[in-house]
Amino acid sequence: PTCLHHMTIHNVAQDSSLRIPKEPQNKVTVVLGAQWGDEGKGKVVDLLAMDADIVCRCQGGNNAGHTVVVDSVEYDFHLLPSGVLNKKAVSFIGNGVVIHLPGLFEEAEKNLRKGKGKVPLHPPLVFNFHQAVDGIQEQQRQQQEGKNLGTTKKGIGPAYSSKAARNGLRVCDLVSDFKVFEDKFRMLAEHFLTMYPNLNVDIDSELEQLKAYAERLRPLVTDGVYFMHKALTGPSKKILVEGANAALLDIDFGTYPFVTSSNCTVGGVCTGLGVPPSYVGRVYGVVKAYTTRVGVGAFPTEQDNEIGELLQSKGREFGVTTGRKRRCGWLDLILVRYAHMVNGFSAIALTKLDILDTLPEIKVGVAYKVDGQPLPSFPANMDVLMRVTVEYKTFPGWCCSTEAARSFEELPSQAQTYIRFIEDFLQVPVKWVGVGKSRESMIKLF
Numbered sequence: 001p002t003c004l005h006h007m008t009i010h011n012v013a014q015d016s017s018l019r020i021p022k023e024p025q026n027k028v029t030v031v032l033g034a035q036w037g038d039e040g041k042g043k044v045v046d047l048l049a050m051d052a053d054i055v056c057r058c059q060g061g062n063n064a065g066h067t068v069v070v071d072s073v074e075y076d077f078h079l080l081p082s083g084v085l086n087k088k089a090v091s092f093i094g095n096g097v098v099i100h101l102p103g104l105f106e107e108a109e110k111n112l113r114k115g116k117g118k119v120p121l122h123p124p125l126v127f128n129f130h131q132a133v134d135g136i137q138e139q140q141r142q143q144q145e146g147k148n149l150g151t152t153k154k155g156i157g158p159a160y161s162s163k164a165a166r167n168g169l170r171v172c173d174l175v176s177d178f179k180v181f182e183d184k185f186r187m188l189a190e191h192f193l194t195m196y197p198n199l200n201v202d203i204d205s206e207l208e209q210l211k212a213y214a215e216r217l218r219p220l221v222t223d224g225v226y227f228m229h230k231a232l233t234g235p236s237k238k239i240l241v242e243g244a245n246a247a248l249l250d251i252d253f254g255t256y257p258f259v260t261s262s263n264c265t266v267g268g269v270c271t272g273l274g275v276p277p278s279y280v281g282r283v284y285g286v287v288k289a290y291t292t293r294v295g296v297g298a299f300p301t302e303q304d305n306e307i308g309e310l311l312q313s314k315g316r317e318f319g320v321t322t323g324r325k326r327r328c329g330w331l332d333l334i335l336v337r338y339a340h341m342v343n344g345f346s347a348i349a350l351t352k353l354d355i356l357d358t359l360p361e362i363k364v365g366v367a368y369k370v371d372g373q374p375l376p377s378f379p380a381n382m383d384v385l386m387r388v389t390v391e392y393k394t395f396p397g398w399c400c401s402t403e404a405a406r407s408f409e410e411l412p413s414q415a416q417t418y419i420r421f422i423e424d425f426l427q428v429p430v431k432w433v434g435v436g437k438s439r440e441s442m443i444k445l446f
Helices: 002-018 041-049 101-111 128-145 156-165 178-195 203-220 224-233 267-273 306-314 333-343 382-387 413-426
Strands: 028-033 054-060 066-070 073-077 090-097 239-242 280-288 291-293 327-329 347-351 361-370 389-396 430-434 442-444
Touching: 028 041, 028 267, 041 066, 041 239, 041 280, 041 347, 041 430, 041 442, 054 267, 090 224, 090 267, 101 203, 128 156, 128 178, 178 203, 280 333, 306 327, 333 361, 333 413, 347 413, 361 413, 389 413, 413 430
Parallel strands: 028 239, 028 280, 054 090, 054 239, 280 347, 347 430
Antiparallel strands: 066 073, 291 327, 361 389, 430 442
16 A cells, blocks of 8 residues: 555656646747748748758748859759758658659759658649649639739649648658559549540559659658657757748738648648647748739739839849749838738848849838728738738938948948838848848848
């Protein structure tokens, strides 16, 4: 009896220690786009990845395009995290990413050291027929409504549709019994052929290709949940997460329907990687010093004039994935403030400030009105957003080059005023200012 009594007391003591909340061992640092994408996230990730142990992509597919310049060499990424340029870091693609295997292996061969990449079991696969269907759907939208969505035609929407319809196939299917995978693949292909009879699909050829990819993929595959849990709770590690696309392209919070098919806001980090919210540390929002948008959809501060053309040509505003010209306009702080409400940015990286160098005056969107009435919040309805008029605050330009600046103090006083106004309006500090393409041209403020 004494022994039993002693055990009971011991168990109570042990249980009470579990009740004391533990501070997470390792928290992830997150980099997210705060506009419509193309803000220069890759550059910020590259900077933070230099001393990272693990670099992760949490959502999206190869519809994303991130450019990084190192030692005058330009690198373009679509599926891999931009942080792979740190050869010591392990690259990890999360469950929220949809994977097109030919694209993944093409990128990996160019940029990834052997054994330094991990792929979890859960990500959905993008097949050739998903890409073909993406093109057909866009064509149909154009014919029916005269307005397409501006999709990249990389099959991302149809692949996420398969995931939501629960007839999609995942990495774990491909690396298991290939005969079972083949049956499911044929069924999925037939499903799309029934819906789109003109679909040109060579099922046997793609299966042959997929069988070869399965062998190459198998050594990289790990259980993503256990991998992340071990990284978060084990010895001290720096873990960096890169979001693809951006806040206003988020399927739930973006300018729907002109959005992508995944969650590009901070919640996508938790669902895409299996990271508990308490393990999310600093969240950095990347904001371009002006605004750009690829494809169609509302764009309140767009400048369809010589200012827009100057921003477009000087900023080399062409899509990394599609090569499409980006539409350009003034910085819209109503939009960025909305992105901050959803993401809770710890700080901001303000990029491409140098593109504004030659402008005699610079405007910033600070309020929306519809029919003369101020809008209290960012509109969910795109018909309303199409009709807004923007109230601007005008700043004098600095009319000199900022490209050689390497500290905040070296920037012209007008540029400093512009940055401080952004901070005050958003109530978020600006941590970095980008004044060029190289790593060295990211000025760190604190």
